[in-house]
Amino acid sequence: MLNAPLGETVLLATPAVSAKVRDLPFKKAKGIDGLRANLDTLIVVAGGTLIDQAKVWRASRAPNTRLIAIPSIWGSGAEVSPVAVLDRDGAKEIHIGDELIPDVRCLWPELADDLPSKLAKHACGDAWAHALEGFLSPLADQELQDELAGLVREMMELPLTNDARWFELSARACTAQARSSVGLIHGIAHQLEGHLRTAHPGAGWGHAKLCSLFLWPVMAFNREHSAKWDELTTRYQLDGSIIFDLLRDLHEFEAYEQAASFLDRCWMDILKDPCSRTNSSLVRPASKSYFLERGFA
Amino acid sequence: MTNREKLQDLLQDILLLDPSEFRFDLGRDDVETWDSMSVVAIAVGVDETFGYHMSPEEAIQIAGVADIIEILEAKGISFAE
Numbered sequence: 460m461l462n463a464p465l466g467e468t469v470l471l472a473t474p475a476v477s478a479k480v481r482d483l484p485f486k487k488a489k490g491i492d493g494l495r496a497n498l499d500t501l502i503v504v505a506g507g508t509l510i511d512q513a514k515v516w517r518a519s520r521a522p523n524t525r526l527i528a529i530p531s532i533w534g535s536g537a538e539v540s541p542v543a544v545l546d547r548d549g550a551k552e553i554h555i556g557d558e559l560i561p562d563v564r565c566l567w568p569e570l571a572d573d574l575p576s577k578l579a580k581h582a583c584g585d586a587w588a589h590a591l592e593g594f595l596s597p598l599a600d601q602e603l604q605d606e607l608a609g610l611v612r613e614m615m616e617l618p619l620t621n622d623a624r625w626f627e628l629s630a631r632a633c634t635a636q637a638r639s640s641v642g643l644i645h646g647i648a649h650q651l652e653g654h655l656r657t658a659h660p661g662a663g664w665g666h667a668k669l670c671s672l673f674l675w676p677v678m679a680f681n682r683e684h685s686a687k688w689d690e691l692t693t694r695y696q697l698d699g700s701i702i703f704d705l706l707r708d709l710h711e712f713e714a715y716e717q718a719a720s721f722l723d724r725c726w727m728d729i730l731k732d733p734c735s736r737t738n739s740s741l742v743r744p745a746s747k748s749y750f751l752e753r754g755f756a
Numbered sequence: 757m758t759n760r761e762k763l764q765d766l767l768q769d770i771l772l773l774d775p776s777e778f779r780f781d782l783g784r785d786d787v788e789t790w791d792s793m794s795v796v797a798i799a800v801g802v803d804e805t806f807g808y809h810m811s812p813e814e815a816i817q818i819a820g821v822a823d824i825i826e827i828l829e830a831k832g833i834s835f836a837e
Contacts, residue, residue, distance in 0.1 A: 598796065738797075741797060745769075
């Protein structure tokens with residue numbers, strides 16, 4: 460595909476993969492800000508944050524530019540999603556629209572090889588959060604539940620580590636979830652990420668780590684407060700105990716303790732987050748104690 | 757707890773209202789936080805609290821507290837004072 464006529468093309472890559480893209484025959488850009496609006500093609504090889512920035516840049520500044528997205532890590536599904544989340548001084552700015560979807564998605568499986576295992580594990584958590592929140596969403600119809608149940612079954616077979624198959628499954632999870640909604644995991648991640656990054660700049664706090672961290676607590680909350688988890692896992696013959704074992708494997712008690720103090724302070728903002736309000740189980744002001752007192756830290 | 761109290765409690769939590777702000781004649785337009793996301797949360801909350809699963813059509817047409825009561829009373833859930 461990269462040999463097809465692309466016209467004037469610029470490649471934008473995240474620093475983590477700069478060595479791998481060095482020999483590709485495209486002009487390299489240093490960042491979004493310097494890009495010209497009359498480019499024919501922009502290729503982005505990056506994680507979700509930079510792909511989302513490129514999506515918004517293309518939609519708002521260069522609608523005629525072809526956008527090719529090559530994820531450097533799985534999880535966000537930014538390469539297929541009509542949603543882009545930008546960070547504006549610690550607050551999340553959410554853009555939604557079909558014009559944001561990249562024209563072409565490429566998979567480069569070897570990019571998984573050198574990923575640090577911790578990042579890879581968090582990326583698996585991000586993909587699991589999309590799949591499970593979409594599956595349980597009050598906005599999911601039966602066709603979507605059928606699709607996501609099959610996807611969950613495939614994900615249960617994958618290890619929570621570097622495995623290039625995650626690129627495809629994560630993209631499918633994101634595409635499917637975009638037809639329903641996300642839930643409290645994403646509400647928490649959106650509200651806490653800025654605070655945690657500021658307070659602990661070297662601790663690697665980001666969206667994927669937060670999704671990974673809150674999967675087990677939020678799914679335990681959902682299972683305890685609504686019959687939907689049991690109904691759906693029974694209907695689709697999914698072994699809930701195996702899923703919960705995986706979610707517990709993603710949990711980090713020490714990191715949770717760091718996040719919990721912000722969860723305590725930001726609970727009202729979490730309740731107001733649009734994602735929290737489409738959670739599969741109702742999240743109430745009093746629900747906070749569940750996440751602070753149930754031994755997740 | 758009566759069904760009226762349960763509904764009041766539920767809507768206060770979803771719409772983030774103080775007890776003093778809640779009325780049974782509240783309309784969707786009277787409450788800033790009663791947006792489309794809250795409609796989803798109300799449907800989820802009604803299911804969990806009263807065991808009735810609203811259809812999307814019912815949920816979308818709710819224009820106020822009275823409509824929720826009307827839907828639930830039609831299913832035999834009493835809100836008599």
